[in-house]
Amino acid sequence: MELQAVLMAAAGGSRMMDLTYNTPKPMLPVGNKPLMWYPLNLLERVGFEEVIVITTKEVQKMMSTDFKMKLDVKMKLDVVCIQEDADMGTADALRHIQQKIKTDILVVSCDLITDAALHEVVDLFRAHDATLAMLMSKAHEFTETVPGQKGKMAAEQRDFVGVDESGKRLLFMANEADLEEGLTIRKSIMRKHPRMHIKTGLVDAHLYCLKKMVVDFLADNKSISSIRGELVPYLVQKQFSKAINSPTTKDDAEDQNQKQKDGNINMELHLSSHNEHFLQLARERSCWNDHRGDMSEAYHGGKLRCYLHIMEQGLCYRVNTLAAYIEANRQAPKLFEEPAIHPSAVVSEKCLVSSDSIIGASCQVADKTSIKRSTIGNSTTVKEKVKVTNSIVMHGVTIEEGSNIQGSVICSNAVIGRGADLKYCLVGNGQRIEPEAEKTNEVIVGSDQLMEI
Amino acid sequence: MADSGVTDGPDEKGDISHAKREGTELTKEEKQRLRKEKKQHKKNKERKDDKTSESQKEKPPTERSPTSKQAAHPPTQKAPLAVPTPAPLPVPVLDAPAPAGKPAKSKTEIKAERRARQEAERASKQGKKGDVIPQVPAGKAKLQPSELQPVVKRLPEHVQVDNPEVLKKLAKKLERQQIPLRSDYGYKVSLFSHLHQYSRKAPLTQQLSIPSTVIHPSIVRLGLQYSQGIVAGSNARSIALLHAFKQVIRDYTTPPNEELSRDLVNKLKPYISFLSQCRPLSASMGNAIKYIKKEISNIDSQCKEEEAKSELQKCIDRYIDEKIILAATAISKYAIEKISDGDVILVYGCSSLVNHILCEAFDKCRKFRVVVVDSRPRLEGREALRRLVQRGISCTYVLISAVSYILPEVSKVFLGAHALLANGYVMSRVGTSQIALVAKAFNVPVLVCCETYKFCERVQTDSFVSNELDDPDDLIVTRKGKTQLGGWQDVPLLGLLNLVYDVTPPDFVDLVITDLGMIPCTSVPVVLRVKSVDQ
Numbered sequence: 001m002e003l004q005a006v007l008m009a010a011a012g013g014s015r016m017m018d019l020t021y022n023t024p025k026p027m028l029p030v031g032n033k034p035l036m037w038y039p040l041n042l043l044e045r046v047g048f049e050e051v052i053v054i055t056t057k058e059v060q061k062m063m064s065t066d067f068k069m070k071l072d073v074k075m076k077l078d079v080v081c082i083q084e085d086a087d088m089g090t091a092d093a094l095r096h097i098q099q100k101i102k103t104d105i106l107v108v109s110c111d112l113i114t115d116a117a118l119h120e121v122v123d124l125f126r127a128h129d130a131t132l133a134m135l136m137s138k139a140h141e142f143t144e145t146v147p148g149q150k151g152k153m154a155a156e157q158r159d160f161v162g163v164d165e166s167g168k169r170l171l172f173m174a175n176e177a178d179l180e181e182g183l184t185i186r187k188s189i190m191r192k193h194p195r196m197h198i199k200t201g202l203v204d205a206h207l208y209c210l211k212k213m214v215v216d217f218l219a220d221n222k223s224i225s226s227i228r229g230e231l232v233p234y235l236v237q238k239q240f241s242k243a244i245n246s247p248t249t250k251d252d253a254e255d256q257n258q259k260q261k262d263g264n265i266n267m268e269l270h271l272s273s274h275n276e277h278f279l280q281l282a283r284e285r286s287c288w289n290d291h292r293g294d295m296s297e298a299y300h301g302g303k304l305r306c307y308l309h310i311m312e313q314g315l316c317y318r319v320n321t322l323a324a325y326i327e328a329n330r331q332a333p334k335l336f337e338e339p340a341i342h343p344s345a346v347v348s349e350k351c352l353v354s355s356d357s358i359i360g361a362s363c364q365v366a367d368k369t370s371i372k373r374s375t376i377g378n379s380t381t382v383k384e385k386v387k388v389t390n391s392i393v394m395h396g397v398t399i400e401e402g403s404n405i406q407g408s409v410i411c412s413n414a415v416i417g418r419g420a421d422l423k424y425c426l427v428g429n430g431q432r433i434e435p436e437a438e439k440t441n442e443v444i445v446g447s448d449q450l451m452e453i
Numbered sequence: 454m455a456d457s458g459v460t461d462g463p464d465e466k467g468d469i470s471h472a473k474r475e476g477t478e479l480t481k482e483e484k485q486r487l488r489k490e491k492k493q494h495k496k497n498k499e500r501k502d503d504k505t506s507e508s509q510k511e512k513p514p515t516e517r518s519p520t521s522k523q524a525a526h527p528p529t530q531k532a533p534l535a536v537p538t539p540a541p542l543p544v545p546v547l548d549a550p551a552p553a554g555k556p557a558k559s560k561t562e563i564k565a566e567r568r569a570r571q572e573a574e575r576a577s578k579q580g581k582k583g584d585v586i587p588q589v590p591a592g593k594a595k596l597q598p599s600e601l602q603p604v605v606k607r608l609p610e611h612v613q614v615d616n617p618e619v620l621k622k623l624a625k626k627l628e629r630q631q632i633p634l635r636s637d638y639g640y641k642v643s644l645f646s647h648l649h650q651y652s653r654k655a656p657l658t659q660q661l662s663i664p665s666t667v668i669h670p671s672i673v674r675l676g677l678q679y680s681q682g683i684v685a686g687s688n689a690r691s692i693a694l695l696h697a698f699k700q701v702i703r704d705y706t707t708p709p710n711e712e713l714s715r716d717l718v719n720k721l722k723p724y725i726s727f728l729s730q731c732r733p734l735s736a737s738m739g740n741a742i743k744y745i746k747k748e749i750s751n752i753d754s755q756c757k758e759e760e761a762k763s764e765l766q767k768c769i770d771r772y773i774d775e776k777i778i779l780a781a782t783a784i785s786k787y788a789i790e791k792i793s794d795g796d797v798i799l800v801y802g803c804s805s806l807v808n809h810i811l812c813e814a815f816d817k818c819r820k821f822r823v824v825v826v827d828s829r830p831r832l833e834g835r836e837a838l839r840r841l842v843q844r845g846i847s848c849t850y851v852l853i854s855a856v857s858y859i860l861p862e863v864s865k866v867f868l869g870a871h872a873l874l875a876n877g878y879v880m881s882r883v884g885t886s887q888i889a890l891v892a893k894a895f896n897v898p899v900l901v902c903c904e905t906y907k908f909c910e911r912v913q914t915d916s917f918v919s920n921e922l923d924d925p926d927d928l929i930v931t932r933k934g935k936t937q938l939g940g941w942q943d944v945p946l947l948g949l950l951n952l953v954y955d956v957t958p959p960d961f962v963d964l965v966i967t968d969l970g971m972i973p974c975t976s977v978p979v980v981l982r983v984k985s986v987d988q
Contacts, residue, residue: 002670003663047662106663119658126658126670127677278696278773286689287803287833288682295843 001103003122003209005048008090009036009055009110010082016322018443019411022429026055026110027062028325029377029394031332032342032360034066035319036110038332040073043108046118050076052100054093055110056084089225091218098219101212107227109206113328114316115335116205124168124307125209128290128299129279132235132306133209134170136161136202137316142323144330144390147408147424147441158200163308164193169290170306171196173236175229188240192300193291204228205316232306239304322426326409329375329392333358342378360395377412400435481985611733612919615647627730630723631667633660635730639925642948649733650922656680657731671700672724676731685833687871687907688777688805691737694728695769698745702765706758713761714752721746733921736872736880736909744772776906780968781806784902785813787966788867791900796821796864799892801853802882803833803840804869806902811867812844822846824863828853828884830927830951853884860895868957870903875981876912877959877974879903883916883952889961898963901974905967908981916955925949 013025020028026036036059043051055063060079080097082088088096094107106122116135125133160183162172171193172185185196206228214235224230289298299305315335317328333340333356340355341347345363352370353359360378365371369386376382377395386399390407393399397410400418407424410416414427417435427433428445613619614637627634638652658665658677665673675697678684684693698721705720707713725742728734734742748768752761788810792798798821800807811823823841825848827834834850841848851859866888872880879885879901892899913919928949929938941947959974969980 002665002673005664047666048664049666117659118663119656119661122663123656123658123677126674127681127683129674276696278692278699281773281778282684282689282693282696284689285686285692285805286684287686287805287836288684289836289839292835292839295839 003048004101004103004105005043005051006094006097006101006105006107007036007039007043007051007053007055007110008093008107008206009053009059010084010088010093011110011320012084013111013320015320016325018426018428018445019322019325019409021445023412024056024059024062025319026059027066028319029375030113030319030325030328031375032358032377033332034063035113036063037072038113038335039108039110040075040077042112042114042116042118043106044073044075048075050078052078052080052097054080054082054097057081058084089229090227091224091231094215094227095218095222098215101215104209104211105215107206107208107210109318111319112205112207112317113319113332113335114205114207114311115314116207116311116316118207120309121207122209124309128305128307130209130305130307131211131214132170132232133309134232134307135205135207135309135311135316137205137311137314139201139203140327142327144323144326145407145424146323146326147426147443159202159204160198160200161202161308162196162198163310164291165195165197166290167197167310168307169193170236170308171239172198173233178233186240188242192240192294192296194293199310202310203316203318205311206318208232235304236306239302239306322409326392330356330373333375366401481982609919611649611729612647614649627726630726632723632727632730633657639942640948641922642950644917645920645922645950645952648920648922651680651924652926653681653924654926657727668724668727669697669701669704671697672727676728679728679732686803686805687735687737688904690735691741691906692773692777694738695741695745695773699766699769702762702769705762712754713756713758714750714754717749718746721749736911737904737907740906740909741772745769776904780904780906781809783968784904784966785810787971788900788902789814789817789819791865791964791966791971792819792821794820797824797862798822799824799826799856799859799863799866799888799897800837801826801834801866801868801885801888802828802831803837804902806904807867807869808837808840810902811841811846815844815846822848824849824851824859826851826853826856826859826884826888830923830930831882833882853887856888857891857895860891860897863892863895863897866892866897866899868899868901868962870901870907871954872907872909872911873901873903873965873974873977874913874956875908875910875978876914877962877977878913879957879959879962879965879974880909880913880954881957883955886916886955886957886961889957893961899961900964900966901957901962902966905969905980905984908977908984910981913956914958916952920955921953923951923953925951927951 009026011025013020013028016025019025027034029035030038036053040051060081063077063079078100080100082093082096090107090109094101094105104125114135114137116137118135121133121135124130157176160172160174160176160179161170162185163169164171171189174183183198189196208227214231218224218231224234283298286298291298291300315331317324317331319325319328340357341353341359342361342363344361345359345365347353347359347363347365348367350367351365352372353365354372356373357371358375359365359371360376360380362379363376363382364380365376365382366384366386368384369382370388371382372389374388374391374393376388376393377397379395380393380397380399382388382399383401385402387404387406388399389405391405391410392408393405393410394412394414396413397416398414399405399410399416400420402419403416404421405416406422408422408426410422410427411429411431413430415432416422416427417433417437419436420433421438422433423440425439425441426443426445428443431444431446433439433444610619610623624634635649635651635657636655637650638655639650641648641650656677657680658673661668661673668676675684675693678693679690684690701721701724702717705713705717707716721742725734728738745765745768748765752764756764784806792814796819798811800811800823814821823846825834825838825841827838827850829852838848838850849859868879868881868885868889870879870881874880879889881901889899911919925941926949928951929936929941938949941949962974965972965974965977967980972980
């Protein structure tokens with residue numbers, strides 16, 4: 001077997017607590033499908049037959065009852081549960097399932113919605129015998145107004161990504177938060193790759209192809225807990241480390257570096273056992289080089305290589321903020337050719353449903369309603385004379401007559417009273433909006449949620 | 454050979470073991486025998502009426518296939534079915550080559566034999582998985598023993614791309630093997646429209662599932678490396694291929710009720726189709742594949758699976774050691790004799806063997822300098838330049854357009870080869886024949902260095918018939934922000950041609966240095982004959 005897929009679905013959704021305090025992030029509905037259905041569908045389309053899903057017990061329960069998951073996902077899902085409060089990072093989760101991993105792995109995050117051609121990433125991984133291959137996409141500005149947002153959001157910490165001339169080899173990766181004094185690039189990198197392009201407007205899709213030896217390395221190095229935060233920058237940096245390329249020079253063995261050295265030694269052991277004699281012979285006789293202008297052989301003789309594929313076109317969203325969630329709801333339905341109005345929904349003739357809206361299963365939409373650019377979840381009841389514009393309504397919601405909902409997000413099982421007027425609001429799970437209420441730009445959540453600071 | 458009418462026991466066994474070794478292919482001796490029989494039958498035709506001569510002609514080709522099939526059968530449990538056939542068959546085999554004195558067999562006997570043969574074939578087909586006689590590997594003419602006409606030579610499929618029936622057959626074969634078909638790209642120059650032309654931007658992996666289950670992952674990786682040019686060069690490709698086959702053999706398990714010797718060969722066939730879709734196979738790769746298939750078919754059926762696998766891996770190691778590494782050492786030993794102090798040596802492109810020779814000569818303290826000639830679009834000479842300069846050899850670098858200006862300074866030309874053809878022609882990177890021609894005009898000796906495993910039984914006198922078309926977009930270059938040929942597909946009468954190989958006639962080559970010694974170019978068929986007798 002070539003690759004094993006691992007889906008990380010234990011994330012808490014810490015940046016959109018308003019949505020996720022009741023529904024775990026992997027099960028949030030996007031275009032009336034649970035969020036984790038999208039990466040699973042991507043893996044299935046590409047040809048995977050088995051996926052290891054790392055998630056919490058709560059999500060596993062919800063998965064087994066979810067209609068869409070049972071029907072559509074034909075792959076075999078091997079669900080591994082971890083404790084929700086264990087605060088495990090993604091790398092910790094990989095260490096947890098180390099026994100199950102027999103080959104190279106493809107790690108996907110549950111909040112990835114994309115139509116990327118995965119073979120581009122995997123081809124880089126295969127052709128160059130890379131240790132890490134990842135996917136990134138050009139970031140798009142989110143244009144929709146986010147409900148409950150007061151003022152402009154603080155700009156997120158940027159990611160600095162350095163690639164070589166061809167745009168494929170990953171040379172440098174750091175987050176703004178880690179660069180206090182400024183961006184320093186080691187001379188050894190500049191000597192090998194004199195031309196480096198540094199990009200900041202990229203969104204990391206959290207899709208990684210990792211060699212099996214990386215998982216073994218993680219098992220030995222328990223200090224690394226997050227793939228994106230720690231493992232990837234470590235691997236990128238290790239490409240140019242002296243210890244890897246010239247294993248004979250191990251001069252300093254100070255105590256404080258001992259732990260780090262152990263990490264180095266482990267990596268070398270894993271790498272050297274991997275390279276084969278014949279591959280080396282073939283490479284020596286091949287007249288190919290990945291760079292030119294200096295005297296070194298292909299890949300500068302380095303055994304550890306990290307590659308990156310940047311998607312120029314196509315969708316790629318990571319649903320980890322409210323703005324991303326809203327944008328994804330708009331764009332995700334375009335990925336699939338499904339009828340906008342679910343066949344089991346009861347929609348009366350006198351209502352106006354625009355073409356870019358989605359009505360979920362078992363809905364009841366009464367007369368004289370107007371639904372534009374919105375998503376209506378399953379089992380929702382919309383009474384007469386309701387106007388829903390630019391909104392996301394989740395499952396089991398009841399909207400009474402005469403309401404006007406604009407640019408809002410209504411979570412599951414909420415009840416919007418008669419004649420309510422909501423503009424750019426976020427109504428939490430199970431909340432009731434009293435009739436004739438007028439709310440603009442507010443976040444209405446339960447009082448129990450407010451206590452969780 | 455066995456043309457006497459007398460039944461010889463050991464001779465027959467030799468015949469059978471020969472056929473067994475070759476599987477469905479015929480050895481040179483058998484081909485020669487068939488040719489002699491053909492001639493005799495033609496004489497018969499003139500003397501006798503058509504019916505008798507046809508039945509006589511029909512017999513040897515038809516009887517040959519059951520003999521060969523049967524020879525491959527003895528180890529299986531299908532032997533009981535095949536047992537009734539051996540008795541009548543060997544006799545007519547040795548009857549047929551006899552001159553036309555013997556009367557033809559009666560029609561009923563012929564029919565009975567044919568029925569028995571068909572039953573044996575059906576029984577063998579039930580044992581195998583969807584077994585169909587495969588298409589010919591590159592460059593070999595296929596003999597159709599079951600045909601009524603005398604032997605018809607068929608063109609290999611990869612040079613018949615403009616023939617829609619051949620394409621349909623190829624598509625069907627690939628579909629059966631579950632391998633995606635790679636579609637041709639762009640307008641092909643009419644002289645070369647019979648060859649495939651693929652685009653590097655449309656890799657075959659687009660149509661494969663990502664954790665590839667049909668094709669072994671190391672073969673997918675190899676195919677990708679071939680099509681992207683990461684593994685390029687005859688020796689590198691062969692070594693990488695054998696390495697991938699080692700992985701395949703390591704991960705192989707014999708399914709129940711199957712023989713390793715036959716099932717593994719069948720497993721390798723779709724892989725080979727896949728690799729040839731990624732990039733057409735080279736002559737050295739073809740020879741390596743033949744060797745492996747022969748070794749696999751020779752595995753004793755009593756052998757346990759683990760032993761058989763380790764035996765095969767050792768065979769592969771041995772092949773690489775002998776044919777590539779030791780051969781390089783031997784060739785450089787001979788070649789160094791030809792390099793004297795003060796020489797100016799011209800090399801073209803990046804040949805791993807020539808680079809090895811020059812580095813060895815430099816280590817043995819010969820004083821010489823090198824002129825590296827390079828050509829677009831591959832510009833492989835840059836890599837050769839880097840390797841030589843890294844060693845400390847002083848080099849000059851020119852493009853092929855300057856070769857006639859630099860030749861007056863040059864004392865010798867060393868060329869590498871992709872393959873050496875049976876009529877003495879040298880198949881090598883495009884541009885080699887130009888260099889040889891100009892060198893001949895300047896009376897500079899041209900020495901071709903080539904290992905014997907690259908010797909090929911194909912015969913070619915021009916570079917059109919069988920060649921490889923690389924991605925035409927490689928010819929597009931951007932200078933100062935302008936890409937002149939960027940929209941070449943829109944111009945109706947414009948075609949871009951990116952040839953990879955060309956053939957050099959033996960008149961331009963003064964010496965071929967092989968691991969068997971230094972031979973003139975015309976002695977290649979002798980070497981081939983000696984090699985086939987050895988094997």
